[in-house]
Amino acid sequence: MREYLFRRLSLLLFMLLTLTAFTFSLNYLFPGDVLTNLSGQVNSSYAQSQALADKYLLEENIIVQYGAFLGRIVEGDWGYSLSSGQPVFEHILLLFPATIELCIYALVVAIVFGIPSGVIAAVFHKRWPDKVINSLTLMGFSIPIFWLALLLIMVFCLGLGLFPMSGRIGLLYEIEPYSHFILVDIISQGFPYGGLAFIDALKHLALPTIVLAMYPTTVLIRFTRDSMLNVLEQNYIKTARAKGLNRRQLILHHALRNALLPVIKQIGLQFSTLLTLAMITEVIFSWPGVGRWLIESIYQRDYPAIQGGLLAVSVFVIFANMFAEFSHTVLNPISRNQAHGKI
Amino acid sequence: MHLLDIKNLTIELPTENGVIRAVDKVNLSLKEGEVHALVGESGSGKSLIAKAIVGVLNKRWRVTADRMHWQGVDLMRLPPEKRRKLVSQDIAMIYQEPSRSLDPTAKVFEQVSESIPEESLSGNFLVRRQLRKKRVKALLHKVGIRDDKRVADSYPHELSEGICQKVMIAMAIARNPKLLIADEPTTALESTTRAQVFRLLKSLNQLKNMSVLMISHELEEITTWSHAMHVLYCGQMVEAGPTEKVFNAPLHPYTQALVKSLPDYAQGLAHKESFYALKGTIPPLQHLPIGCRLGPRCPQAQKQCVVTPKQKKSHGHTFACHFPLLKEDKKCNPS
Numbered sequence: 001m002r003e004y005l006f007r008r009l010s011l012l013l014f015m016l017l018t019l020t021a022f023t024f025s026l027n028y029l030f031p032g033d034v035l036t037n038l039s040g041q042v043n044s045s046y047a048q049s050q051a052l053a054d055k056y057l058l059e060e061n062i063i064v065q066y067g068a069f070l071g072r073i074v075e076g077d078w079g080y081s082l083s084s085g086q087p088v089f090e091h092i093l094l095l096f097p098a099t100i101e102l103c104i105y106a107l108v109v110a111i112v113f114g115i116p117s118g119v120i121a122a123v124f125h126k127r128w129p130d131k132v133i134n135s136l137t138l139m140g141f142s143i144p145i146f147w148l149a150l151l152l153i154m155v156f157c158l159g160l161g162l163f164p165m166s167g168r169i170g171l172l173y174e175i176e177p178y179s180h181f182i183l184v185d186i187i188s189q190g191f192p193y194g195g196l197a198f199i200d201a202l203k204h205l206a207l208p209t210i211v212l213a214m215y216p217t218t219v220l221i222r223f224t225r226d227s228m229l230n231v232l233e234q235n236y237i238k239t240a241r242a243k244g245l246n247r248r249q250l251i252l253h254h255a256l257r258n259a260l261l262p263v264i265k266q267i268g269l270q271f272s273t274l275l276t277l278a279m280i281t282e283v284i285f286s287w288p289g290v291g292r293w294l295i296e297s298i299y300q301r302d303y304p305a306i307q308g309g310l311l312a313v314s315v316f317v318i319f320a321n322m323f324a325e326f327s328h329t330v331l332n333p334i335s336r337n338q339a340h341g342k343i
Numbered sequence: 344m345h346l347l348d349i350k351n352l353t354i355e356l357p358t359e360n361g362v363i364r365a366v367d368k369v370n371l372s373l374k375e376g377e378v379h380a381l382v383g384e385s386g387s388g389k390s391l392i393a394k395a396i397v398g399v400l401n402k403r404w405r406v407t408a409d410r411m412h413w414q415g416v417d418l419m420r421l422p423p424e425k426r427r428k429l430v431s432q433d434i435a436m437i438y439q440e441p442s443r444s445l446d447p448t449a450k451v452f453e454q455v456s457e458s459i460p461e462e463s464l465s466g467n468f469l470v471r472r473q474l475r476k477k478r479v480k481a482l483l484h485k486v487g488i489r490d491d492k493r494v495a496d497s498y499p500h501e502l503s504e505g506i507c508q509k510v511m512i513a514m515a516i517a518r519n520p521k522l523l524i525a526d527e528p529t530t531a532l533e534s535t536t537r538a539q540v541f542r543l544l545k546s547l548n549q550l551k552n553m554s555v556l557m558i559s560h561e562l563e564e565i566t567t568w569s570h571a572m573h574v575l576y577c578g579q580m581v582e583a584g585p586t587e588k589v590f591n592a593p594l595h596p597y598t599q600a601l602v603k604s605l606p607d608y609a610q611g612l613a614h615k616e617s618f619y620a621l622k623g624t625i626p627p628l629q630h631l632p633i634g635c636r637l638g639p640r641c642p643q644a645q646k647q648c649v650v651t652p653k654q655k656k657s658h659g660h661t662f663a664c665h666f667p668l669l670k671e672d673k674k675c676n677p678s
Binding site: 233235236239240241242243246249257261 | 394397399401424427428430431432434435436438440443444445446447448449457458460498500511514518
């Protein structure tokens with residue numbers, strides 16, 4: 001186990017190195033001045049440029065520059081945003097939690113609804129629950145989420161007025177950002193109208209979460225269903241049935257455990273799609289997250305911001321994948337003894 | 344009374360190109376304490392019959408039978424849940440791939456203790472736990488696993504096929520079944536373990552009076568200790584009867600070929616001598632010949648063989664052939 005962990009972590013290290021190498025190369029690949037891309041300083045005077053060139057070791061060869069770049073990444077000096085003039089790293093610290101929050105809630109919703117529905121569909125294979133779930137899934141799977149988001153806004157915000165249309169929380173409440181996870185912040189701060197603020201925040205969360213959860217939920221339903229059907233065909237299920245277990249015991253003790261193992265891996269793989277979809281959702285619902293910021297930066301050709309945002313998002317995806325992989329290994333006795341890490 | 348009495352068991356698979364009849368009107372009856380062997384080439388429907396008895400066949404298959412009585416109760420007429428209960432109480436089955444028949448994510452202890460019926464344990468929760476542990480240990484010892492602690496604490500993939508098969512047998516005998524169906528239990532094992540497993544099944548039969556329905560192609564091994572033998576070819580029962588009779592005086596050309604195909608080491612075999620075998624191969628299920636399915640390969644075949652032969656019985660020896668190999672004295676004027 002320890003060896004496995006070591007291998008995994010060394011693999012992680014190499015993946016991160018490759019990622020930073022790519023990010024670093026963007027400085028040269030983006031149009032514009034290398035120094036501007038690196039530092040985010042525009043229209044600097046000659047003296048300033050000289051100082052910056054010294055700081056970024058532009059006279060040295062590219063390997064040394066990359067080393068210095070790595071050092072700055074670790075220190076948290078990710079350059080300055082061209083559009084706001086603020087440090088990129090601060091932006092990310094401020095915005096990323098909002099995205100993660102949205103993603104986590106969407107994932108929780110996906111797991112809570114997706115896995116049981118998948119199991120039900122498999123257990124009632126080819127009977128009406130399966131057919132209903134299957135057709136709903138196909139529908140949810142095929143709806144583009146930007147269209148779904150607009151439909152939901154039209155019905156629930158403009159039509160029924162049940163939910164707010166954009167933002168994280170109403171203007172009435174001023175929540176001191178502390179952990180940047182808004183629900184946690186509201187609870188931890190003892191805000192006088194905490195309960196109301198909490199409900200308001202939940203209302204703001206509802207629509208983006210539903211929209212974002214749609215895709216992973218349908219994927220999880222389909223995947224759980226297939227995996228479960230596959231497991232139910234296996235010999236050991238037949239043995240267990242011949243052993244005299246009833247249907248409930250069979251499914252809970254033998255089928256579910258085996259069927260959910262590949263699903264855990266799948267959840268990890270969903271993270272990259274989830275973050276991509278989160279960007280779209282954030283733009284539509286004006287959710288102040290890293291995705292919207294990244295898209296705005298792309299519009300504004302804010303190269304240091306694009307770089308920083310890409311790096312942060314990819315690192316997060318890699319870590320999430322790694323975590324899913326690792327928990328799969330911990331839970332699966334067959335792969336537990338494999339020393340070799342794979343991607 | 345018969346323990347198991349099956350009449351005209353037919354197993355069919357509906358496909359787009361018509362119905363495939365994989366098992367055609369098979370009769371089988373078994374008394375308490377008897378060992379029956381079901382032999383035949385692979386694909387002759389042996390496993391299908393076993394699975395149909397236990398009721399774990401896929402839903403794709405259509406099973407019909409005039410009767411399938413288990414101690415006088417017709418299994419075909421029972422509702423599925425009741426049938427499962429009855430069958431799991433009295434019939435146990437072991438499979439040919441033991442490691443794939445065990446749940447890969449559960450430890451052996453868990454799986455064995457699961458098959459111990461709840462009713463057989465008394466006392467409160469803690470006492471039961473202890474009892475269960477003891478029973479699992481006893482069961483593992485009984486099937487010849489010495490280091491029960493290590494085995495009980497392992498996952499199936501950490502054990503050898505032989506031990507997995509022993510665990511399967513331990514699970515099978517946990518409920519003291521009246522009938523054990525062994526579906527080629529030794530195909531995946533090497534010869535020492537194979538002998539052990541056979542010995543184990545034999546002793547279970549002798550000591551506990553447990554009936555065994557043995558599906559196997561280990562013809563030599565099985566003939567020494569089975570009471571009766573059923574020979575299947577392509578889903579048709581070609582011959583059945585007491586092992587001695589079937590083996591020593593086969594009436595059906597197929598059985599004769601089967602017995603002949605066993606290498607006789609006492610006579611001495613020439614270097615690279617070919618074994619005796621019928622010409623041709625076993626036909627695929629979608630191209631079965633009409634009438635007697637052995638027809639195209641049969642050395643005795645005649646025109647009449649395009650009609651399915653009726654099963655004839657003489658002295659407990661059943662055969663289905665128009666031209667059985669009867670060793671009668673030739674009469675001068677055959678009528």
